[in-house]
Amino acid sequence: MSQMEIDRVVSQMRALRAQVNGPSVQSVRPGDLGALLPGPAGVGGSSATGATNAMSFASVLRNGLERINEAQAQSSASQRAFERGDPGMDLPQVMIDMQKASIAFRGAVEVRNRMISAYQEIMNMPV
Helix, strand or coil, X not given: CCHHHHHHHHXXXXXXXXXXXXXXXXXXXXXXXXXXXXXXXXXXXXXXXXXXXXXXXXXXXXXXXXXXXXXHHHHHHHHHHHHHCCCXXXXXXXXXXXXXXXXXXXXXXXXHHHHHHHHHHHHCCCC
């Protein structure tokens, strides 16, 4: 692997890390903290109704699952392209696509597990 390919892979990894982590703590000034938190002035809640919040939660969940599906489809496509010997597909890109799909799927499973746990906890609360 040439130095140029290594630099490209490292820059992609840094870009992915920046997407996942969002703004770093060092780049946020104390006055900007409210902009990072949901709701008015950074305090939980908003003027929207519960139905709107549920709709937005459902849409966020749907969009997340669609992105996971896209990552898995991209991973499969890049694997097939590499197996066929397509000239534009190199092994580092295939590995990155596979890792993206794997991380996305593991994240979805963790969200599902936490949602089930929260549901069970709510169901076990005394009335």
